[in-house]
Amino acid sequence: MKVVIAGAGFGGLRLARQLNNKAGFEVTLVDRFNYHQFQPLFYQVATAGLDASNISFPLRKVFQRSKNVRIRLAEIRQIQPEQQQLLTDNEVIPYDVLVLAMGAGTNFFGNAQLEEHTFPMKSTVEALQLRYRILQNLENALTVSDPAELQRLMNIVVVGGGPTGVELAGALAEMKQYVLPKEYPELDFSRMHIWLLEGSGKTLSTMSEQSSARSLKYLEKLGVKVKTNTLVKDYDGKTVLLAEGQEPIPSATVIWAAGIKGNVPEGIDKNMIARGNRIKTDRYCRVIGQSNVYVIGDLACMETPDYPQGHPMVAPVAMQMADLVAGNLKLLERKSKKGNQYEFVYRDKGSMATVGRNLAVVDIPKPKMRLGGFIAWMIWMGLHLMLILGVKNRFFVFCNWLYNYVTYDQNLRLIFREFDKPKK
């Protein structure tokens, strides 16, 4: 059975590993990067606490001894269900079964100005670009004479109070507090403001009331200026415009973590697209109306009684869907119990977010627990260390965290910009 997996995130990679060296399967794993990205720690790459390599695992390394998994580094262009083939930017790949696991990208809600001027953080490369920009702005601040321009260079605005926005704003506030004043003695960091803007009434709104309230308390403790019920209307690269009557915020660095949308390839029936640009699936993760095209992870919108709007767009859903599809494909391949396919049931093991050192929140549904502070932070770190792929990465992340914890100093403040035109 020729299985083509589009995307090597939590879902796609997991599925490829489940089918690795399994008789009867020929797997092709396609991704636009040559590594798996550990998305939950992008914000630490952006704030110079971790190296990009620490949270990236080369795909070819994972499948170094594989007999049946091929890797393709390519952009996915289109699916052609009738011909049973996937088009990439340099190849046509035929399949018996296609699994779309391309996740979600940043949603600018059609605002071209926001797309042009704000920083998304949905890939390692984007996290690096953000790091370079934050550092470069401080360097530029040393030589400007206009006070308004100086303020603009020192303000950072994070839009979106979900886990990404909260974690990033917290990490920036700690940089401001512990590191930057020592490194830029010529700048007055009491003038630096970290804003966190959230459209709804609270931060971490998908978590429990208690954790949501705690996250707000932690952010304010770290000096983040949190504004809830605040929608960004526009941003021209200089000033963030809010709703009528609200003061605009001058800023040279705006991070857009306020929305994501599914990365739908061409060739999917428009009627199958649900809210958030996700693809409607049946309970077996198959695109409705297609027997051999599956969707897993953020891109899948499976409406169930428990999740009428689809499941949360988080790693555990993607990984559990990968396990389900792997199991069902193995049943199909064996043909022993043809038609006996299992339905997806999500087992929610909880959610968590970290705001700063010793400050995190954890919600566990069974047994119902709401944890905060140091103990939640330890759980957060332990779990993330466990989930990172590769012993070496785990070790290096641990060393970096230990170093940062002891020295209060994320010291990867390096601008590796491609100043020159890259070679063809």
Next chain:
Amino acid sequence: MKVVIAGAGFGGLRLARQLNNKAGFEVTLVDRFNYHQFQPLFYQVATAGLDASNISFPLRKVFQRSKNVRIRLAEIRQIQPEQQQLLTDNEVIPYDVLVLAMGAGTNFFGNAQLEEHTFPMKSTVEALQLRYRILQNLENALTVSDPAELQRLMNIVVVGGGPTGVELAGALAEMKQYVLPKEYPELDFSRMHIWLLEGSGKTLSTMSEQSSARSLKYLEKLGVKVKTNTLVKDYDGKTVLLAEGQEPIPSATVIWAAGIKGNVPEGIDKNMIARGNRIKTDRYCRVIGQSNVYVIGDLACMETPDYPQGHPMVAPVAMQMADLVAGNLKLLERKSKKGNQYEFVYRDKGSMATVGRNLAVVDIPKPKMRLGGFIAWMIWMGLHLMLILGVKNRFFVFCNWLYNYVTYDQNLRLIFREFDKPKK
């Protein structure tokens, strides 16, 4: 005394550290990067054995507690000796004493085609770009059907048999031998060729006869195709043209390590430029005819009886010149023994290069020793570990080396390309 140091390489950084927190000095250190680069290990960044951050040290971190050293991230544009000021791309910096320590860049000898198509390796960013290109070419090789194009993608040509070329060719040969066949089972690596082209009659020609001969033996043992007495005439991005009668070499990756030239800023008297675009200095490292403009390191051409063409362009010369200038400036500042300035005398402690695992060569002048093999390799590693700035970097380099030694696997094969246009 206002001392402006242009360049934070081995010379410039050393001088700034010598003057750090010394009464009477106000130091401004200017560099185009916000970190010190450990040049001797660029080739390991290019071949995915080390992370770029492992050999980079943020300048602001070095001077975090400094009372008198300011850092400026800027491109140096021009010196104006009469006004005693240095022009950068965003500032005018006045000086009492200027020290030029901008080192050397790649010399393409005026050949625009070579400059456009070959890869230099004189900065961390360039080493990263080379890494990305080598990996991307192998990915592309998977989908080409034309055998000539496939061969072109698999051939790598290193031009220049000095330490950089030898070390890079050796590391590439080890990648080909130990790593790549496991990762690209679809490619036939017996068809991959690593060429090392050298214009003179031998590799490592500045070292002893014995070390030079050993390096050739080691390279051939690793399967590098070494061609001495071979000059590159041209390269159009597809085929390396050699002298009449010599077979051209098709290759998509050509690394240019065949020449360097001093990074001379505008404003230097043309008569003061020596061979290799270096600036002529007196025995005190002062530009001839200027009492308050110094040049140290690769950029300095100090003609002495022992070194009639100037000193070798290596780190120890730069560091010793920095020490000399620091001492002389302190004497000037104290004014106690005005005019009592020391002349530069280079103490050559030897030279070394590594070709591969357990394969290195070391020349020590006093007591005269020529070492090779495992013992030389251990010395090479120990010394480089010592010289790297920062305990954390040293630790991470050590871990990476240990990992690579045990697993035969440099596993930082990650393409962090800025695919998208960087934000303004």
